[in-house]
Amino acid sequence: DTGVSQDPRHKITKRGQNVTFRCDPISEHNRLYWYRQTLGQGPEFLTYFQNEAQLEKSRLLSDRFSAERPKGSFSTLEIQRTEQGDSAMYLCASSLVQYRDRGIGGSYEQYFGPGTRLTVT
Amino acid sequence: QQQVKQSPQSLIVQKGGISIINCAYENTAFDYFPWYQQFPGKGPALLIAIRPDVSEKKEGRFTISFNKSAKQFSLHIMDSQPGDSATYFCAVPSGNTPLVFGKGTRLSVIA
Numbered sequence: 546d547t548g549v550s551q552d553p554r555h556k557i558t559k560r561g562q563n564v565t566f567r568c569d570p571i572s573e574h575n576r577l578y579w580y581r582q583t584l585g586q587g588p589e590f591l592t593y594f595q596n597e598a599q600l601e602k603s604r605l606l607s608d609r610f611s612a613e614r615p616k617g618s619f620s621t622l623e624i625q626r627t628e629q630g631d632s633a634m635y636l637c638a639s640s641l642v643q644y645r646d647r648g649i650g651g652s653y654e655q656y657f658g659p660g661t662r663l664t665v666t
Numbered sequence: 667q668q669q670v671k672q673s674p675q676s677l678i679v680q681k682g683g684i685s686i687i688n689c690a691y692e693n694t695a696f697d698y699f700p701w702y703q704q705f706p707g708k709g710p711a712l713l714i715a716i717r718p719d720v721s722e723k724k725e726g727r728f729t730i731s732f733n734k735s736a737k738q739f740s741l742h743i744m745d746s747q748p749g750d751s752a753t754y755f756c757a758v759p760s761g762n763t764p765l766v767f768g769k770g771t772r773l774s775v776i777a
Contacts, residue, residue, distance in 0.1 A: 586769055587757075587769050587770050588765075593764055600762070601762045636709050636710075638709070653712075653715055653757070653759065654698075655765065656711075658709050
C-alpha cells in the first residue's frame with residue numbers, strides 16, 4: 546500500500562491559465578474526495594466520488610472547476626481561467642465505504658495525500 | 667452548512683503536560699466524530715475517532731471525550747511530547763458533505 550499520491554506537488558501558474566491536478570487513491574478505496582486548504586484553515590470540502598460517480602459538489606466549486614474519476618480509479622481536478630484567489634493547497638483523500646454503511650457513514654476515516662500547492666501569480 | 671467551532675486556535679504546552687482541544691458542532695445525525703493531525707507539508711491523518719453512543723475513547727496517550735447533549739467533543743493528549751507538535755482538526759459529518767473540518771489548533775510542545 547503506497548498511500549494516496551498527488552501530482553504535481555507544486556504548481557505555479559499565471560492568472561488566466563488552466564491547471565490540472567491528479568490524484569491516485571489507495572487502490573481498494575471506492576470513495577475519493579477533493580478538499581482545498583488555505584493557510585491557517587481546515588480543509589474545505591470541494592467534491593467527492595463513489596467509484597466513478599460524482600455524488601456531491603460544494604458551492605465552493607465554481608463552474609471553473611471540474612473533477613472527474615474515469616473508471617473509478619485516479620481522479621483529476623481541473624481549474625480553468627485561474628484566479629489569484631485559487632491559490633491554495635488542494636488535497637485529495639480516499640476511503641473505503643462498506644455496503645453495510647448507511648448514508649455517508651464510514652466516510653470519517655479518510656486517507657489524505659500530501660496535496661498540490663497551487664500558486665497563481 | 668454545518669458550523670464547527672474549534673478552540674483554542676493555538677496552544678503551547680510543556681513537555682509532559684496535558685493538551686486539551688475543544689470542538690463544538692451544530693447538528694449531526696451520523697456516526698463518528700474524528701480528530702485529524704497534520705504536520706507541515708503533509709496531508710491530515712486520522713488520529714482517533716469516537717462514536718456518539720460512548721462518552722470517552724482512549725488510544726494510548728490520546729483520549730476523546732464526547733458530550734452529546736452539549737454537542738461538544740474534545741481531544742486530550744496526555745504526557746505531551748515535542749513530536750506531538752502539529753495542527754489538530756476536529757471534523758463532523760454534515761448533510762451530504764462527508765466531513766466539515768474545524769479551523770484547526772496549532773499545538774506546540776516545548777521542552
